Amino acid sequence: MPAYSTQQLTPARAGPLYKSKGDINGASSAFFYELPPQSELLILWAIRNGRHPGVYGLDIQRAIEESSGGNIKISVGTLYSMLKRLRGKGYITSIEGSAPAGGGNRQYYSLTDTGNAVVNFADDFIARLQDWQP
Secondary structure, eight states: OOOOOGGGTOOOSOSSEEEOSSOSTTOTTOEEEOOOOHHHHHHHHHHHTOOTTOEEHHHHHHHHHHHTTTSOOOOHHHHHHHHHHHHHTTSEEEEEEEOGGGOOEEEEEEEOHHHHHHHHHHHHHHHHHHHOOO
């Protein structure tokens, strides 16, 4: 049976952290990121690939729907509620900008350093989980 260490699971310390409970392979002071719920993670992934100045909310909605082949749909109300929650957690920031073609002002969303760290940890976690073998 292979030995696993917390080094294999521990990201760089930089975001929403919680201290591990107990001793994991001799490293009781290991820190881990807490993965956000799936719906929030989908939004963070959609925002990550945006361009300057950020991603418009309805483009986030469209990115998730199109990337899922239409299987995942987030209502506008739910989307903006989750964006507010993610901003409160410090994962995203928003700036007001003008709409293309002279429409009204829009909010454009981008990841903070903490948001980037969480998304990178989620990517790494999923890659390691896919490669894991008993």
